[in-house]
Amino acid sequence: MFASFKSIGAYVPKEKLTNFDLEKMVDTTDEWIKKRTGIENRYIAKEEVTSDLALKASEIAIKRSGLAKDDIDAIICATISPDYLCMPSTACVIADKLGIKNRPAFDISAACTGFIYLVTIAKSFIESNLYKNILIVGAEKLSSIVDWSDRNTCVLFGDGAGAAVISATEDKNEAIIDTHISSDGEYQDFLITPGSGSKNPCSQKVIDENMAFMKMKGNETFKVAVKTLTKDVKDILKKNKISANEVDLFIPHQANYRIIKAVGDSLKFDKDKIVITVHKYGNTSSASIPMAINDMYESGRLKKGDLMLLDAFGGGLTWGSALVKFNGEEIK
Ligand code: UT7
Helix, strand or coil: CEEEEEEEEEECCCEEEEHHHHHCCCCCCHHHHHHHHCCCEEEECCCCCHHHHHHHHHHHHHHHHCCCHHHCCEEEEECCCCCCCCCCCHHHHHHHHHCCCCCCEEEECCHHHHHHHHHHHHHHHHHCCCCCEEEEEEEEEHHHCCCCCCHHHHCCECEEEEEEEEEEECCHHHCCCEEEEEECHHHCCCEECCCCCCCCCCCHHHHHCCCCCCEECHHHHHHHHHHHHHHHHHHHHHHCCCCHHHCCEEEECCCCHHHHHHHHHHCCCCHHHECCCHHHHCECHHHHHHHHHHHHHHCCCCCCCCEEEEEEEECCCEEEEEEEEECCCCCC
16 A cells, blocks of 8 residues: 555635834844845734644645545644643644544644654555545644744744645555655754743743743754755655656745755756745744645646655754655646
């Protein structure tokens, strides 16, 4: 049995936050943000929580898969901004909102690499004949864990969700070709929310020192990201004897257009094969890749049978890449 990428869906909250809005909040400029990151806008969820964003993306993905909700065998969510810190998992809340009962539902924690981890887990479950149809969701309300007084981070992130259905197939031509995931905890402090976990439980100190919000060593992270991802994408292509020319779309995690460009250029991709959406949405962590896939699908650039190269890098540190044939039906 093989696993195929059957459908995609995404949801972005309504409220737009521009670089000019941020100029009024912290000591920054539109010019700095655009030049260093490529970001122009991001969207912020107000009343909606992570599972609401996930629900909307999931409903679209399930509808496009042609399956009924009842056909979904498992729900897995990647998020660093769950509805609740410890329990219940956001996946359980999503399942409830979808009206799906008596199915396994759980969250994974792999930060911005979450979607590549999800594809890997879903592929393994299907190839081991455990399940036939798995809903995977990357969903983030990062605005809830951003320190809005820290210009080093608050200009970078946005909210959103992306979902996909991964289904069993007997046709090898439809299969997800390969994935690779990895990590190195030595760099755990590069991207960290130090407070409210077991190390620094919720306390007045955690609140006073903004410890429940994201902290990032941006420049250090940038350097490791470029080096690691450049090697990772080359390795997965080489291992599978696939040339960069055979890839239809390179769809990386959207943290910074300079990282995307450096990795894309190392593979000598034509500019039109490199997918960039960071200017529209900012960094939406685990949601960024499925949101970008959805943009390509809805604009008609991603067609059934196209080969996508995905890559991501994030807190942990974690990273990964995937060679995925898109097996969704043409958009109507
Ligand atoms: O998604 C998970 C993985 N995350 C990433 O991969 C993110 C990787 N890192 C990055 O994308 C970049 O490192 C940043 C966009 C975060 C920062 O860009 P940079 O070119 O590495 O800048 P920097 O951190 O070296 O800072 C350069 C200067 C500093 O000022 P001084 O010390 O040179 O005077 C910062 O204080 O820019 C300053 N700065 C800002 N200035 C205006 C930092 N943030 C801002 C800001 N507006 N928002």
